[in-house]
Amino acid sequence: MEARDALEMARGIGADKPPRSLRSSSPRYGEKVIKYVLVACAVLSVLTTTAIVVSLLVPTIGFFEQVSFGDFFSTESWAPNLEPPSFGVFNIIVGTLSTTLWGLLVAIPVGFLSAIYLSEYASKRVRKVVKPILEVLAGIPTVAFGVFAVTFLSPLVGDAVPGFIKTPPFAAGIAGLAIGLMIVPIISSISDDAMRAVPGGLREGAYALGAGKFTVSTRVVVPAAISGIVASIVLATSRALGETMIVLLAAGKSPNLTLDPGASVQTMTAFIGTTATGDIATGTISYDTIFAVGVVLFVMTLVMNMISIRLVRKFREVYE
Amino acid sequence: MFSEMPERTRLATAGAQATVASNLQRQRGSEQLKGNIFFALLLLAVAFALIGLIALIVQSAIKGAPAFGLNLITEGPSTINPEDAGFRPAIIGSIYLILGVILLVVPIGVGSAIYLEEYADGTKWWNRLIELNVQNLAGVPSIIYGILGLAFIVRGPLDLGFILAAGSLTLALLVLPTVILASREAIRAVPPSIRDGSLALGATQWQTIRRQVLPASIPGMATGVILAVSRALGEAAPLLLVGAAQFVTFNPQPFSADGYSAMPVLIYNYALRPQDEFRVLAAAGVVIMLIVLLLLNSFAVWLRNRYEQQW
Amino acid sequence: MNSNGEEGKVESQMTAKKKSTEKALSRKIEVAERRLPSASEAVGEPVFGLEGVGVSYGGKVAVRDVSMTIGAKEITALIGPSGCGKSTLLRCLNRMNDLVPSAEVFGKCLYHGTDLYGPEVDPVEVRKLIGMVFQKPNPFPKSIYDNIAFGPKVLGLPDVEERVERALRSAALWDEVKDRLDDNAYGMSGGQQQRLCIARCIAVDPDVILMDEPCSALDPISSGKIEDLMLELKEDFSIVIVTHNMQQAARVSDKTAFLIVELDSTEENRWGQLVEYDETEKIFTNPADSRTEDYVTGKVG
Structure with a gap:
């Protein structure tokens, strides 16, 4: 009885076929409006870039009307707010390079080896604990690293190696150490993803030839994931170059032309961060200097980002 | 089984077995040492990262403790x-x-x-x-x-x-x-x-x-x-x-x-x-x-x- | 209804016989020219009329020059080796190929006499009338009820609850799921999921159901259930099925089209082409083309 009812009902479905018109039943203006709204959202990102470029370039042009290229890149002293001012940007570029270098010296081995451990050695259980911890720690604000550097790392190193820090508590190496800790999760997380994306077949092939875990990790997995690993390092470098709060707190304000980890240096970001606080007047040479330095920093990080994007894309093409 | 084999075959088999065994052993020995050192390095790296980041949290808590309050x-x-x-x-x-x-x-x-x-x-x-x-x-x-x-x-x-x-x-x-x-x-x-x-x-x-x-x-x-x-x-x-x-x-x-x-x-x-x-x-x-x-x-x-x- | 169907069958057999002799004659000429497959086999009321249909992806031709007529209220099977473009061809019929930006469709795809790719045609309206069941069961990550109700709700059809029950009954799924309509569809077995997808499809009253290898991801028992279901559904719907399983085509379909992969002389370009289209029985017992015979007898695969 029920089965026949069901059959009857099923018959009913075919019975009231809609008319066979293939034209739109409604103009669907909503669909089009939504699409344009979404396009507008996406275009906003392009406008942001344009705004950044314009807001950097206009005052920079003003800056170079007063200061020559030669003075900017070859003077050996940086004192834009003194009388008479000097604009040797090279000093603060080296300051930035110094903190970045010391940071990378810490972060590359630690991040890279952690990634190998997570991807090749760690058991599922360990991975499940360590990886989220590292990711959560990536969310620690940089001002916290800065406070940590100046209140803990600096006295610690100062006591351990007396005389190392020339002008306590400020030192490029201390800021670098804190920057290094900050960017470890970037390197380990992206490198780990890259290594885990290496197909298992490659590993099995090497194991089948009698290779051990060490050989497989270093000779098979790392070379196969190299572009992803390099991308993570490049990205971390870009982050280190642009880091502001740590260097403001721990690297000091002296634009010394040195790579000595014990010396106080001023970075480009620290210069911008100290000079632009307070109600700085538009149109003055100090105001324009911020933007000229900003252009240098922007170009440096942009190059890094482009390299990293290209490497990641290359890596994705190979394995995805 | 072995006794029925011709002498030459038996010798050859034994030789091959010994070679394989020694090969396996030698390889395992050196690989293991290198592998162990490497593994220690990896653990060190992870420990460094975790300790550094956890030190930050603990140190802030200790340093800030006197100020805790509503x-x-x-x-x-x-x-x-x-x-x-x-x-x-x-x-x-x-x-x-x-x-x-x-x-x-x-x-x-x-x-x-x-x-x-x-x-x-x-x-x-x-x-x-x-x-x-x-x-x-x-x-x-x-x-x-x-x-x-x-x-x-x-x-x-x-x-x-x-x-x-x-x-x-x-x-x-x-x-x-x-x-x-x-x-x-x-x-x-x-x-x-x-x-x-x-x-x-x-x-x-x-x-x-x-x-x-x-x-x-x-x-x-x-x-x-x-x-x-x-x-x-x-x-x-x-x-x-x-x-x-x-x-x-x-x-x-x-x-x-x-x-x-x-x-x-x-x-x-x-x-x-x-x-x-x-x-x-x-x-x-x-x-x-x-x-x-x-x-x-x-x-x-x-x-x-x-x-x-x-x- | 029944007698009508019988008459239709006799008529169709006669027509088919006539056609096949015609074809035998015409084939000689074709062989002499370019071995084009035989065209229109109009039986009863046609649903689709394909005239020289071809599809290309990013300039590379995937299928070329397919001409055939697909009848109403019957099951038409598309068979052939992998890469012969049978799925591509199927996706032309409800404009799913539109979703691939680089896809281009050539020729004429007539649906009840209207070109599916005509300027006035809205692909959304096309898909309302021509539903599709996919290779892998693809239920939505929602409850069983919501899976079926989605279509009617989105199309603004009345009596959603009643439709859900009807659809589930027609898909022979009602008794299995009536007590757990609020459970997530992902908890069902593969075979149940696929029948859910069929139910989802018929809940919006389509005219045609396209099935793209609907049993390829299923075990033999679940496949059997789907085949039984198809035979019941063809009373109300026209069904076009792509299958790599020749026995399945032989069991369920009324008409079968056989496609092959063609290579050009440089072997760089490959595309699918229709070889033969006829009554299923004829294709499997007495094919006109030797390539069809080689394929259905398993000499090549």
Whole structure:
């Protein structure tokens, strides 16, 4: 009885076929409006870039009307707010390079080896604990690293190696150490993803030839994931170059032309961060200097980002 | 068995067995040593990273302990009585800033992600341009966004002045690319077969997105948004440039020109002072921020892992 | 209804016989020219009329020059080796190929006499009338009820609840799931999921159901259930099925089209081409083309 009812009902479905018109039943203006709204959202990102470029370039042009290229890149002293001012940007570029270098010296081995451990050695259980911890720690604000550097790392190193820090508590190496800790999760997380994306077949092939875990990790997995690993390092470098709060707190304000980890240096970001606080007047040479330095920093990080994007894309093409 | 074998065969077999055995043993020996050293290095690296980061948390807690108390939340900053000083105006400022960021960034970020994933034809140059743009913006240092905020939002074309809303807008622009990238990942994780199934029923593209793709990608997007927002919450550098005045003793208003402050900026200001009382306050502030941010991040990571393998 | 069907069958057999002799004659000429497959086999009321249909992806031709007529209220099977473009061809019929930006469709795809790719045609309307069931079961990550109700709700059809029950009954799924309509569809077995997808499809009253290898991801028992279901559904719907399983085509379909992969002389370009289209029985017992014979007898695969 029920089965026949069901059959009857099923018959009913075919019975009231809609008319066979293939034209739109409604103009669907909503669909089009939504699409344009979404396009507008996406275009906003392009406008942001344009705004950044314009807001950097206009005052920079003003800056170079007063200061020559030669003075900017070859003077050996940086004192834009003194009388008479000097604009040797090279000093603060080296300051930035110094903190970045010391940071990378810490972060590359630690991040890279952690990634190998997570991807090749760690058991599922360990991975499940360590990886989220590292990711959560990536969310620690940089001002916290800065406070940590100046209140803990600096006295610690100062006591351990007396005389190392020339002008306590400020030192490029201390800021670098804190920057290094900050960017470890970037390197380990992206490198780990890259290594885990290496197909298992490659590993099995090497194991089948009698290779051990060490050989497989270093000779098979790392070379196969190299572009992803390099991308993570490049990205971390870009982050280190642009880091502001740590260097403001721990690297000091002296634009010394040195790579000595014990010396106080001023970075480009620290210069911008100290000079632009307070109600700085538009149109003055100090105001324009911020933007000229900003252009240098922007170009440096942009190059890094482009390299990293290209490497990641290359890596994705190979394995995805 | 062996005794029946011709002598030569037996010898050859034994020889081969010995070679294989010694080969296996030798290889295992040297491999193992190298492997062990390497393994020790790996553990050292992980330990260094974890200890360094955990030291930060523990040290802040110890250093800030003397200042713990309700006054951290209820009192404003003070240069005269650092013992009773607190973060109230900065906390309120940060909450306003973040609400503004969420309001701006969620619709625009998710909207852009939907466009790029669902509508854009990736072979067209303008779509590739937008895509490359977003990727690049995600890597621009935060201080550059500060410059943008100063020259474009506070002054220049928008000319909002040094108000809290300008700070919010600057932070929103800063984290917008991150939100777009994370939302795109979340949308991409929804298998194409779901879209096919919906479209084959005669649903329109927007109906498919609105009723199938978006609901399925909400956990992933929420993760991205939370991570981005917590980054905005911890950012101090751009705020230095757009006028988050460091010592504000009154409760800030979003559109008032009287000035405003934010947690990370006030922490920075306390930490700059050489007196130890202020550094204690800075550490205590760091602890407050860490509690909020680590909770937010843990929730985000949990959310992602919980819904990761839905398909 | 029954007698009508019988008459139709006799008529169709006669027509088919006539056609096949015609074809035998015409084939000689074709062989002399370019071995084009035989065209239109109009039986009863045609649903689709394909005239020289081809599809290309990003300039590379996937299928070329397919001409055939697909009848109403019967099951038409598309068979052939992998890469012969049978799925591509199927996806032309409800404009699912539109979703691939680089896809281009050539020729004429007539649906009840209207070109599916005509300027006035809205692909959304096309898909309302021509539903599709996919290779892998693709239920929505929602409850069983919501899976079925989605279509009617989105299309604004009345009596959603009643439709859900009817659809589930017609898909022979009602008794299995009536007590757990609020459970997530992902908890069902693969076979149940696929029948859910069929139910989802018929809940919006389509005219045609396209099935793209609907049993390829299923075990033999679940496949059998789907085949039984198809035979019941063809009373109300026209069904076009792509299958790599020749026995399945032989069991369920009324007409079968055989496609092959063609290579050009440089072996760089490959595309699918229709070889033969006829009554299923004829294709499997007495094919006109030797390539069909080689394929259905398993000499090549």
